Amino acid sequence: NAGVTQTPKFRILKIGQSMTLQCTQDMNHNYMYWYRQDPGMGLKLIYYSVGAGITDKGEVPNGYNVSRSTTEDFPLRLELAAPSQTSVYFCASSYTGGANEQFFGPGTRLTVL
């Protein structure tokens, strides 16, 4: 199993540009998550999904959108990139949700200039 894969690894955007961060898992996990990690601030939950077709906001959803059309994929969309969205983004998945292990991808480092 590849686990959780994320693309791209790095990206530089100009202010106002849009992009989609891709996330795929091959473990047949129901739950998937998007976090952002800023220096010294830990992991902040952006959006999560408890299954295909179901998504919900986390702690810091503004400026982002998600979709979950399949069990495997959970893309994160930035519509109008802003410097405040410069961060490292991690996708994670788990089989049954909160009180169980989350498996993280390798991350996407995004810079907005």
Add this chain to the structure above:
Amino acid sequence: GENVEQHPSTLSVQEGDSAVIKCTYSDSASNYFPWYKQELGKGPQLIIDIRSNVGEKKDQRIAVTLNKTAKHFSLHITETQPEDSAVYFCADDRGSNYKLTFGKGTLLTVNP
């Protein structure tokens, strides 16, 4: 919501010494307390977890203790090695069936 409070933010120890990281939570509904290790350039990885019906759990050189009365839990690493150098995150579930809330992390450096 507020992060789980995690201390210290940085910790430097000599190889072979012990390291202790402490987290404090506020929600009495919290039942699940995992610890994640993040090596440089990688995603976090679960190293140990504990549930609210247990006071202590060990896995070789790593242990976690939980004090429900005081609402804090701690990670203990004994006989530290340079490969233990990483950022460690605590988290709790706040009684949620869906998600975790993470602390801000502790950068542990083990000096050879």
